[in-house]
Amino acid sequence: MLDIKLIREKPDFVKERLAHKNYGQPEHVDTIIALDTDRRSLQQQLEAVLNQSNLAAKAIGGLMKEGKKEEAEAKKAEVAGMKESEKQLKEQLAAVEKQQEDIAIQLPNLPAAAVPFGKTPEENEVVREGGTIPELPANAQPHWDLIKKYDIIDFEAGVKITGSGFPVYKGQGAKLQRALVAYFLDYNTAAGYTEYIPPYMVNAESAYATGQLPDKEGQMYYMPADEFYMIPTAEVPVTNVYRDTILKETDLPVKMTAFSQCFRREAGSFGANVRGLNRVHQFEKVEIIQIAHPDQSHTILDAMVAHVEGLVQSLGLPYRILRLCGGDMGFASAITYDFEVYSAAQQKWLEVSSVSNFESFQANRMKCRFKNTETGKTQVCHTLNGSSLALPRIVAALLENGQTDEGIKLPDMLVPYFGKGMIS
């Protein structure tokens, strides 16, 4: 949610930034300002009337106490006339507030200054590359064939049990998942993140707070009997730990990490990109989340990118880091870096992490604030998060890039978690 004061004071700036993000309805800014002017005017009128009737009520109380019954009755008659206009103004005000809110909620976050122009993924900016693309043997296979060869994921069973996109991990495949999750969490907690296990279903307030609603309504699984949404990422429940909270400045930054299953309907996506583990409806992900002082959030974003980069490097996978252009960024984000690892057998880049600074957008919606020690004022925090990491495509890349005649060679740091260095 954008700050109404920013919209009111710098409408041209807001429009320019929205255009940068490829937002097609700049007229919404003017509509919101007009509604806001109405809103304030109505509020003033209503408050004037309420003030009158409050004063009258006090006077009546005083008169009753003094036993001046008749004067009190006269006052009562006076107040009765105010009731109607009070009621009307209340209704008008509520209507205008709702209109304003309905539009304001649709505005995406403004992109930060560093975000490149562009509309499509092709216009994202490669900021760094690392690792080396391995030379695979001539008979190299894509991960879906390797999965069959080593019998580590049963896609058909998943289809029978639930539907396509719900893989069943088994044997070494299941253990590899567990090893990766444990390794990622240890890596994060070693860097000062506190581990959480959140609920996998959230209520509408939580989904709204982090910006999934109303933007991604159709992308989440929904349980109508209880009005719960299956989480698309642990970001949603974990960030909401601090919904409606006022932190102390000294509490910042708050650093959290969580493993969760993630559920995405991926409505409307199909084709070549969905093969194997490239796109699934349920997947495992370890997330990192920070709640930060506004002055520090961009420094912290860089630190989070470096943190994830270290993790990807430790897996020995070739990777690149992209700074997303305005048109490719998420609804709530001010700036986003995507991590992609190279799948040697598919010969393409697979997204495995997305690290974003949401600045005050989520914090505004969820009323996550801190008390400034010097001024004593409350200010909204900034929120950030990133995947560290999403498993399926990491697994795909590990399988494809590690394939040898003897089996799949795994990175050294996984050995303590997996129990051996090779899937065979």
Add this chain to the structure above:
RNA sequence: GGUGGGGUGGAUGAGUGGCUGAAAUCAACGGUUUGCUAAACCGUCGUACGGAUUUAAGUCUGUACCGCGGGUUCGAAUCCCGCCCCCACCGCCA
């Protein structure tokens, strides 16, 4: 699912129609005292949206908020209705 109890400021907790935006205690913050720490004492100490004033920090001021929504009343934390949540016990259950 059943029965009973309960939801008040950061926490505990008083408050059953006007003098209550809310006692008291604790915590927190500022200060005095102090060899250090502690203690003691004094003071400050909710949020949101408006308005006035100020270069600004601020100051003054209005309205709303005692789980949520509605109602009664000139006036509601307090009375009535609906809902939600929490706790205890019972039932069911991994």
